[in-house]
Amino acid sequence: MEVVIAQSERLKAQKLAPTKKRQIGLGEPHAILVSGAAGFVGSKLARLFVDRGYPVFGFDDLSRGSRQNLSGLLTHERFIFEKVDLSDAGAVRSRFMDCHSRIPISEVWHMAANSDIAAGIADASVDLRDTFLSTFNVLNAMKEAGVPFLAFASSSAVYGDLGEAPIREDVGPLLPVSNYGAMKLASEALISAAVENWLARALLFRFPNVIGVPATHGVILDFVRKLRITPNKLNVLGSGRQQKAYLHVNDLIDAIVYLRANASERLGYYNIGPGDNGVTVSFIAETTVGAVAPGAGIEYGVEDRGWTGDVPRFSYDIAKISALGWRPQLGSADAVRKAVGEIVRQEGHL
Amino acid sequence: MEVVIAQSERLKAQKLAPTKKRQIGLGEPHAILVSGAAGFVGSKLARLFVDRGYPVFGFDDLSRGSRQNLSGLLTHERFIFEKVDLSDAGAVRSRFMDCHSRIPISEVWHMAANSDIAAGIADASVDLRDTFLSTFNVLNAMKEAGVPFLAFASSSAVYGDLGEAPIREDVGPLLPVSNYGAMKLASEALISAAVENWLARALLFRFPNVIGVPATHGVILDFVRKLRITPNKLNVLGSGRQQKAYLHVNDLIDAIVYLRANASERLGYYNIGPGDNGVTVSFIAETTVGAVAPGAGIEYGVEDRGWTGDVPRFSYDIAKISALGWRPQLGSADAVRKAVGEIVRQEGHL
Numbered sequence: 083m084e085v086v087i088a089q090s091e092r093l094k095a096q097k098l099a100p101t102k103k104r105q106i107g108l109g110e111p112h113a114i115l116v117s118g119a120a121g122f123v124g125s126k127l128a129r130l131f132v133d134r135g136y137p138v139f140g141f142d143d144l145s146r147g148s149r150q151n152l153s154g155l156l157t158h159e160r161f162i163f164e165k166v167d168l169s170d171a172g173a174v175r176s177r178f179m180d181c182h183s184r185i186p187i188s189e190v191w192h193m194a195a196n197s198d199i200a201a202g203i204a205d206a207s208v209d210l211r212d213t214f215l216s217t218f219n220v221l222n223a224m225k226e227a228g229v230p231f232l233a234f235a236s237s238s239a240v241y242g243d244l245g246e247a248p249i250r251e252d253v254g255p256l257l258p259v260s261n262y263g264a265m266k267l268a269s270e271a272l273i274s275a276a277v278e279n280w281l282a283r284a285l286l287f288r289f290p291n292v293i294g295v296p297a298t299h300g301v302i303l304d305f306v307r308k309l310r311i312t313p314n315k316l317n318v319l320g321s322g323r324q325q326k327a328y329l330h331v332n333d334l335i336d337a338i339v340y341l342r343a344n345a346s347e348r349l350g351y352y353n354i355g356p357g358d359n360g361v362t363v364s365f366i367a368e369t370t371v372g373a374v375a376p377g378a379g380i381e382y383g384v385e386d387r388g389w390t391g392d393v394p395r396f397s398y399d400i401a402k403i404s405a406l407g408w409r410p411q412l413g414s415a416d417a418v419r420k421a422v423g424e425i426v427r428q429e430g431h432l
Numbered sequence: 433m434e435v436v437i438a439q440s441e442r443l444k445a446q447k448l449a450p451t452k453k454r455q456i457g458l459g460e461p462h463a464i465l466v467s468g469a470a471g472f473v474g475s476k477l478a479r480l481f482v483d484r485g486y487p488v489f490g491f492d493d494l495s496r497g498s499r500q501n502l503s504g505l506l507t508h509e510r511f512i513f514e515k516v517d518l519s520d521a522g523a524v525r526s527r528f529m530d531c532h533s534r535i536p537i538s539e540v541w542h543m544a545a546n547s548d549i550a551a552g553i554a555d556a557s558v559d560l561r562d563t564f565l566s567t568f569n570v571l572n573a574m575k576e577a578g579v580p581f582l583a584f585a586s587s588s589a590v591y592g593d594l595g596e597a598p599i600r601e602d603v604g605p606l607l608p609v610s611n612y613g614a615m616k617l618a619s620e621a622l623i624s625a626a627v628e629n630w631l632a633r634a635l636l637f638r639f640p641n642v643i644g645v646p647a648t649h650g651v652i653l654d655f656v657r658k659l660r661i662t663p664n665k666l667n668v669l670g671s672g673r674q675q676k677a678y679l680h681v682n683d684l685i686d687a688i689v690y691l692r693a694n695a696s697e698r699l700g701y702y703n704i705g706p707g708d709n710g711v712t713v714s715f716i717a718e719t720t721v722g723a724v725a726p727g728a729g730i731e732y733g734v735e736d737r738g739w740t741g742d743v744p745r746f747s748y749d750i751a752k753i754s755a756l757g758w759r760p761q762l763g764s765a766d767a768v769r770k771a772v773g774e775i776v777r778q779e780g781h782l
Contacts (some may be wrong), residue, residue, distance in 0.1 A: 203629050206575075206622070210568060214618070218560060225556075242624060254604030255701065258621050259628040268564070268618030271608050272556070274592060278609040279553050351605065 113137040113185040115178070115229075117168055117220055118194030120147025122298060123235060123289075125155070126335050127191055132160050139181045141174075143167045145212075146197055151296055168194050168216035178223035189231045192220050195266070197299055199239070202261040213265035221276055230282035233342065236270050237289050238353070238398060239263030248399040251288070251351050270351070277349040286351040287338050290398055293421035294331030295428045301363065302418070302425050305370040310429065313375045322364035322382040327355045327398045330417040333410040340408045355398040361414045366422075373422050463487040463535040465528070465579075467518055467570055468544030470497025472648060473585060473639075475505070476685050477541055482510050489531045491524075493517045495562075496547055501646055518544050518566035528573035537577065542570050543585045545616070547649055552611040563615035571626055580632035583692065586620050587639050588703070588748060589613030598749040601638070601701055620701070627699040636701040637688050640748055643771035644681030645778045651713065652768070652775050655720040660779065663725045672714035672732040677705045677748045680767040683760040687753060694756045705748040711764045716772075723772050 114131045118124035119140025124147065131138045132155060140152065140163045155161045166177045181187060195213040196202050202209035217234070224232060241249050242257040258264040273284050297303045309316055329337075337354045345352065364382070371378045412420060464481045468474035469490025474497065481488045482505060490502065490513045505511045516527045531537060545563040546552050552559035567584070574582060591599050592607040608614040623634050647653045659666055679687075687704045695702065714732070721728045762770060 203625070206568065206572060218556065222556060240621075242628075252604045254602045254606060256604060256606050256617075256621070257624040257699065257701075259625055261622065261625045264618070264621035264625040267606075267621040268614070271590075271606070271614035271617040272611065274607040275553070275609055275611045275614040278592075349607065351607075 111136050112188035113139055113181070114189045114191060115139040115141065115181065115187050116191045116193060117141045117216065118147060118192070118235075119163065120144055120149060120151050121193060121197070122147075122151075122294075122296060123292065123331065123334065124191070124193035125151035125296075126331060127193065127338070128152070128155060128161065130335060130339065131191075132158055136160065137185050138162070139164060139185075139187065141166050141168060141177065142194065146298060148296075168219060169211035171215075171219045171222065174216075174219040175223050175226065178220075179227060182227045182229070187227065187229050189233065190220060190224055190229055191233045192217060193235045194220075195235065196262060199260050199262040202265075206261045209261040209265040213262055214268050217269035217272060221272060221281075225276070225280055232273060232276075232281060232284045233338065234269065234273055234284065234286050235289055236286045236351070237263060237266045238291075238355075240267040240270060240288060246397060248397045249353065250399045251353055251402055274349060283348050284350070285338075285341055285345060286349070287341065288351065288353045289329075289334065290353075290355040291326050291328045292331050292334050293328050293417055295421070295424040297421070297425045297428060301366055302370060302421055303429075305367060306374060306422075306425050306429050309370065309374045309378060314378050316367055316371055316375075316378055316380045318363060318367050318380060318382045320363060320383050320385050322367060322380075323362055325360045325362045326414075327358060327360035328414045328417045328421075329354065329356050329410060330412045330420055333412060333417070337403060337408055337410070341403065341406070344406045344408070352403045353398055353400050354403060355400050356410050356413045356417060357398075357400045357404065358413045358415075359397050361418055365415065366418055369418055369422050370426075373426050461486050462538035463489055463531070464539045464541060465489040465491065465531065465537050466541045466543060467491045467566065468497060468542070468585075469513065470494055470499060470501050471543060471547070472497075472501075472644075472646060473642065473681065473684065474541070474543035475501035475646075476681060477543065477688070478502070478505060478511065480685060480689065481541075482508055486510065487535050488512070489514060489535075489537065491516050491518060491527065492544065496648060498646075518569060519561035521565075521569045521572065524566075524569040525573050525576065528570075529577060532577045532579070537579050539581045539583065540570060540574055540579055541583045542567060544570075545585065546612060549589070549610050549612045552615075556611045559611040559615040563612055564618050567619035567622060571622060571631075575626070575630055582623060582626075582631060582634045583688065584619065584623055584634065584636050585639055586636045586701070587613060587616045588641075588705070590617040590620060590638060596747060598747045599703065600749045601703055601752055624699060633698050634700070635688075635691055635695060636699070637691065638701065638703045639679075639684065640703075640705040641676050641678045642681050642684050643678050643767055645771070645774040647771070647775045647778060651716055652720060652771055653779075655717060656724060656772075656775050656779050659720065659724045659728060664728050666717055666721055666725075666728055666730045668713060668717050668730060668732045670713060670733050670735050672717060672730075673712055675710045675712045676764075677708060677710035678764045678767045678771075679704065679706050679760060680762045680770055683762060683767070687758055687760070690758045691753065691756070694758070702753045703748055703750050704753060705750050706760050706763045706767060707748075707750045707754065708763045708765075709747050711768055715765065716768055719768055719772050720776075723776050 114136045116128045119128045120142035128140050137160045164177045242259045367380050464486045466478045469478045470492035478490050487510045514527045544566050592609045717730050
């Protein structure tokens with residue numbers, strides 16, 4: 083334990099002396115930078131890379147993520163956290179170059195983004211800043227530092243509303259229906275141009291709806307919280323017939339590190355999902371009611387869409403990642419059942 | 433003539449009293465705002481709308497466009513020019529709302545963008561600002577003012593390098609190879625989300641290579657200027673085998689006003705081009721040499737691409753606009769011949 087603390091102190095001392103370049107010896111791993119490191123996906127990814135022996139720099143503005151998600155990491159010898167507004171070009175550049183001068187960064191995992199789609203529709207500047215300019219600034223810093231590899235959390239939202247036809251990675255047109263989807267597509271486009279022009283390699287992960295804990299938003303958390311307030315009744319936005327694929331976060335993490343090891347393209351872009359056609363909102367409502375408040379009535383709205391910018395149903399094709407040999411552990415229904423249990427515990431219901 | 437001046441003075445007086453709202457009488461046309469109004473396409477479009485009887489607000493930062501392109505418009509009774517940096521959110525908002533309070537704007541034709549693709553690759557912030565944030569700011573101002581219609585100058589660059597397969601509007605994936613293409617795709621995505629959420633209607637024009645005068649950049653102008661310096665020799669970047677479709681600017685203007693009248697979708701997106709597979713760079717070199725310096729030698733490079741971010745050849749499908757009844761006057765070869773003549777005259781060679 084003393085050794086761990088000593089190494090941690092050494093890293094922190096280096097943090098205070100950013101001008102002193104650290105020389106990397108042969109065989110010493112380079113660092114991985116995870117943006118959005120205090121968030122739902124980023125925190126799990128940072129943990130995984132630390133556990134695999136990498137020094138990890140975690141960037142987050144702590145607006146949606148939290149230090150709580152980093153418990154066990156903040157004091158770890160190989161983890162250095164930087165609170166930084168990723169939409170601030172100057173701040174990103176300075177923190178990035180400082181970290182890079184301490185331990186050369188060989189990979190950036192850019193997970194930071196706005197996660198509140200409705201907020202981004204009400205005010206386009208939210209996704210401009212947090213979903214797009216964050217990518218722009220991280221890319222610029224990577225270019226300056228000469229970092230060769232970027233992994234990016236894109237989204238099924240880049241596809242917009244393509245109806246019920248199976249969505250493969252090469253479909254068109256790409257006409258997003260939310261500013262979130264638009265700024266994820268904008269980020270993909272920028273990364274694509276970077277790969278053409280200077281970036282050695284990039285992976286774009288088109289995330290589906292991802293569920294699990296720590297939950298900060300999403301339909302299950304909404305339902306659990308509504309039922310805490312009115313335990314005998316659950317009001318559902320929309321008709322309940324909206325159908326979506328849900329992937330458990332454990333499967334998501336498994337998929338992206340699998341792609342890191344197995345995808346070989348210079349610019350790889352992959353749908354990630356459970357491989358089924360998903361479950362309806364009414365299934366999620368019933369599962370949540372069953373876990374939290376058996377017997378509560380469920381009332382539905384009339385619209386097929388819960389809110390503007392929502393896509394009522396789609397079929398998410400994962401043949402491309404499947405061809406590399408990856409399989410999810412849980413389908414949509416099991417992922418929802420597992421996440422409902424986890425979120426109920428998180429919220430202290432049981 | 434006195435009447436014209438009087439009306440012009442009246443508009444200018446209103447410009448000085450922006451708080452006084454102008455009431456629009458029945459039958460009085462609303463105004464059209466053209467961004468990039470001092471540019472190659474925008475100046476022609478502004479002229480056309482003025483000639484059709486619309487009051488036109490022309491926005492331009494005069495960085496690539498010029499007042500010279502507005503000769504005959506600047507003194508016109510129905511044209512008001514505003515020098516404004518479209519990447520400056522506050523400036524766009526204030527000038528836009530001021531114009532809108534004088535004459536309600538019913539259409540925005542957003543033609544402003546960076547036009548120097550290579551500059552945008554060297555420094556990503558060029559296209560961030562001029563190709564993307566300009567769109568973001570114009571959209572935000574439209575939302576605030578409640579303007580229902582946007583026409584947008586997109587680009588074939590959104591398609592990236594899809595090889596030699598015919599490029600229809602619904603192909604995928606969309607992986608641009610330049611920051612220009614990336615920021616045009618980002619703009620399209622943002623407009624798509626706007627149409628889903630608040631904008632009544634939008635048209636996205638995916639421009640091909642457009643040629644004609646006033647030329648400020650492009651391969652023909654490059655060749656003419658090179659031959660002025662070394663009249664006996666033309667050095668061509670790349671192998672000369674790059675093949676592209678070229679549309680004359682007169683056909684382009686014709687196509688976009690045709691779509692305004694004939695496309696009926698809430699979100700229309702159209703390739704615009706000559707409908708052929710284009711001509712090679714060597715054809716352009718030979719045509720230019722023939723017009724400027726007959727007998728001069730032409731020397732080619734070895735690369736298939738003239739510069740990074742260039743797409744060596746593609747086949748641009750215009751079946752969608754053709755189905756509405758539009759046809760270009762000139763194919764690629766005739767467009768090049770005509771533009772060579774025009775640019776030679778512009779440059780004072782003959």
